[in-house]
Amino acid sequence: xxxxxxxxxxxxxxxxxxxxxxxxxxxxxxxxxxxxxxxxxxxxxxxxxxxxxxxxxxxxxxxxxxxxxxxxxxxxxxxxxxxxxxxxxxxxxxxxxxxxxxxxxxxxxxxxxxxxxxxxxxxxxxxxxxxxxxxxxxxxxxxxxxxxxxxxxxxxxxxxxxxxxxxxxxxxxxxxxxxxxxxxxxxxxxxxxxxxxxxxxxxxxxxxxxxxxxxxxxxxxxxxxxxxxxxxxxxxxxxxxxxxxxxxxxxxxxxxxxxxxxxxxxxxxxxxxxxxxxxxxxxxxxxxxxxxxxxxxxxxxxxxxxxxxxxxxxxxxxxxxxxxxxxxxxxxxxxxxxxxxxxxxxxxxxxxxxxxxxxxxxxxxxxxxxxxxxxxxxxxxxxxxxxxxxxxxxxxxxxxxxxxxxxxxxxxxxxxxxxxxxxxxxxxxxxxxxxxxxxxxxxxxxxxxxxxxxxxxxxxxxxxxxx
RNA sequence: GCUCCCUUCGUAUAGUGGCCCUGGACACCGCCCUCUCAUGGCGGUAACACGAGUUCGAACCUCGUAGGGAGCGCCA
Numbered sequence: 001x002x003x004x005x006x007x008x009x010x011x012x013x014x015x016x017x018x019x020x021x022x023x024x025x026x027x028x029x030x031x032x033x034x035x036x037x038x039x040x041x042x043x044x045x046x047x048x049x050x051x052x053x054x055x056x057x058x059x060x061x062x063x064x065x066x067x068x069x070x071x072x073x074x075x076x077x078x079x080x081x082x083x084x085x086x087x088x089x090x091x092x093x094x095x096x097x098x099x100x101x102x103x104x105x106x107x108x109x110x111x112x113x114x115x116x117x118x119x120x121x122x123x124x125x126x127x128x129x130x131x132x133x134x135x136x137x138x139x140x141x142x143x144x145x146x147x148x149x150x151x152x153x154x155x156x157x158x159x160x161x162x163x164x165x166x167x168x169x170x171x172x173x174x175x176x177x178x179x180x181x182x183x184x185x186x187x188x189x190x191x192x193x194x195x196x197x198x199x200x201x202x203x204x205x206x207x208x209x210x211x212x213x214x215x216x217x218x219x220x221x222x223x224x225x226x227x228x229x230x231x232x233x234x235x236x237x238x239x240x241x242x243x244x245x246x247x248x249x250x251x252x253x254x255x256x257x258x259x260x261x262x263x264x265x266x267x268x269x270x271x272x273x274x275x276x277x278x279x280x281x282x283x284x285x286x287x288x289x290x291x292x293x294x295x296x297x298x299x300x301x302x303x304x305x306x307x308x309x310x311x312x313x314x315x316x317x318x319x320x321x322x323x324x325x326x327x328x329x330x331x332x333x334x335x336x337x338x339x340x341x342x343x344x345x346x347x348x349x350x351x352x353x354x355x356x357x358x359x360x361x362x363x364x365x366x367x368x369x370x371x372x373x374x375x376x377x378x379x380x381x382x383x384x385x386x387x388x389x390x391x392x393x394x395x396x397x398x399x400x401x402x403x404x405x406x407x408x409x410x411x412x413x414x415x416x417x418x419x420x421x422x423x424x425x426x427x428x429x430x431x432x433x434x435x436x437x438x439x440x441x442x443x444x445x446x447x448x449x450x451x452x453x454x455x456x457x458x459x460x461x462x463x464x465x466x467x
Numbered sequence: 468g469c470u471c472c473c474u475u476c477g478u479a480u481a482g483u484g485g486c487c488c489u490g491g492a493c494a495c496c497g498c499c500c501u502c503u504c505a506u507g508g509c510g511g512u513a514a515c516a517c518g519a520g521u522u523c524g525a526a527c528c529u530c531g532u533a534g535g536g537a538g539c540g541c542c543a
Contacts (some may be wrong), residue, residue: 010543045542102541109539118469118539139541157472166470166539173491181543187479205538228473263479266513270480274492292480295536299478302493312506349506379503411502426502438504442524445503448510 003035004195007061007068008185010042011053015060016248017298018200018230018238021264025227026198027066028265028286038192041069042313046076046177060247065279073192075184082179085187085217086140086161094143094216095172098125101137120168122286131371141215142183150208155225156291157201162208170209185264186210186343190219198288201226202245215298225288227294230267235297254326256314259307266302268292274310304352311351316344318408319354326367338448346444363434363449369459371435376464378427384420385428386465391418392429392456408443432461438447 009019011124030037039061043049058072066302089095100108109119126143151454160434172183179187189197195420214221218439232238250260262277269292271277271285311319320340327334334340351357367463379385391414399410415425433454439445448456 008543012543042543105541113468116468137541160471162471168539171541177487178539178541185543200535200537201472203543206540206543208471221495221517226472233478235535264517268477268479275479275492294473296479296480299493302479305493340527347505350504403528415502422502424502430503440504442502 001195003030004038004193005030005035005198006038006189006194007090008042008194009057010045011050012045012048013053013275014056014248016238016246018115019238020060020064020168020247021267022198022200023061023066024261025288025291026060026181029196029198029288031283032286033211038194039051039068040073040188040192042075042181044075044181044184049062056246059298063248064261075188077406078188081191082184082187084213086179086183088347093338096125096133097130098100098139098141099133099135099137100291102126106222111403114400126169137175139171139175142172142216144169144209144212151251152207152211152212152224155223155288157204157226160204160460167209182206182210183213186213189222190214190217194222196225198225198227201228221230227291228268228293230299231295233297239296252329254353254357255303255307256310256322259310263303264308266414267296279367292349308352309352311348316341316348316407319344323357326354327361331360332356332362332365338450342448346440346448350440368382368435371431372437373433374433375437378432380428380461384424386462386467387418388414388425388428389421389432389458389465390467392425393462396451397455404443404447405462407447428461432458
């Protein structure tokens with residue numbers, strides 16, 4: 001039997017980190033085992049579901065490259081099917097109508113709590129068999145087995161057993177005529193031939209009741225794998241407060257999709273000591289059975305490190321479109337300066353994110369207006385600054401070519417001419433070009449500025465140095 | 468309250484009874500390299516929640532305790 005997994009988000013917001021990790025694991029399991037990955041939108045909650053959220057989820061999946069083989073399927077388009085299935089259950093005596101109001105149910109729960117029991121429905125209409133009646137409180141409930149227990153072998157958590165007397169008769173159809181989540185998922189997973197249900201472990205407690213529904217429907221029960229939650233850095237539930245919003249925010253913040261994927265795959269899963277996984281390696285090595293049981297915390301530091309690993313090792317040409325996107329987002333015109341690929345080469349070891357890289361690149365795309373005061377004092381007012389700048393200006397101006405190498409030679413020659421070390425020339429020059437004491441290696445820094453602009457900036461610095 | 472789940476350095480993890488007075492990684496600290504900043508290299512600080520038991524031997528098995536989490540909806 002072919003492996004079929006699904007990712008089934010409800011469209012009530014963007015695709016967040018936890019959802020993305022679940023989607024990744026589902027996708028990986030399908031790809032690893034040569035199966036299919038299905039996308040389903042669980043939109044039975046008409047109040048909270050929105051088309052924008054559907055699009056946000058699709059965008060997020062697309063950005064991460066988690067392609068699905070079937071879908072997206074929408075539950076709201078399958079209403080007739082749910083009705084048909086529940087009718088069959090009713091006819092078979094495996095479900096029944098119940099007429100308590102929500103208030104009555106609340107009282108029931110409160111009473112059970114008081115007795116130290118689990119709050120649950122007491123099964124008043126279960127064997128009364130009053131049949132259909134036109135009543136605004138009418139719901140359809142499932143006749144859960146009264147005795148015995150449900151056992152399943154969770155691929156992540158191991159064997160889990162629930163006693164049936166812990167479970168009450170869950171509502172299959174609400175009084176508004178819509179199916180409940182617990183019913184719709186089961187019908188969908190059966191109809192879509194899902195063989196492995198991989199989802200967050202907040203669903204562990206729903207699993208036994210769902211298994212009972214599978215059995216009542218005479219369907220094969222799929223295997224389950226419940227993934228632990230991803231928490232914020234403080235160990236609390238991940239929230240907007242942590243800045244961890246939709247995955248698209250990570251693009252905006254300058255992260256590469258494969259870096260995010262790599263980070264996510266290592267959250268709760270590992271393969272020995274390996275940290276870097278290409279997409280192909282993930283697919284080859286992934287095994288849901290190795291997933292961890294304990295919840296994990298989201299750590300931006302590690303993500304940043306991974307991101308830089310990829311910035312460093314990726315072909316700079318492939319980073320160009322991403323980088324240009326970031327330049328524009330930072331209000332920088334990529335046309336007004338050096339070739340982006342040259343900038344990437346100069347900055348790839350100095351930026352953890354592309355956003356940071358764009359910020360650092362600003363100096364080559366806009367006129368130099370501000371000088372750092374401390375930098376000027378330290379490197380332009382020093383005794384050797386003036387002769388150093390003059391020598392560099394001369395050698396740079398005389399240089400025939402304009403390449404990183406020729407610039408490097410010119411600077412070396414200037415240093416030799418005034419009998420000073422590299423540092424005595426590079427630092428004043430760096431301040432002259434960038435207005436600061438920090439930049440990539442001086443030859444790249446000067447090269448990227450362009451000959452004319454570089455000479456202009458050096459002239460300005462010579463004036464500042466008192467020349 | 469009840470049910471279920473979880474617990475190795477700050478973080479993510481390796482470890483499946485002897486190879487572990489726990490290994491590599493991120494972060495942190497120090498040194499080296501060096502035109503600054505980075506990158507890179509080298510080194511360092513730092514953990515088996517606690518208590519019993521099983522065993523010749525336990526991070527690994529069992530039980531208990533503590534702490535944390537989830538669920539208990541006509542939400543998904």
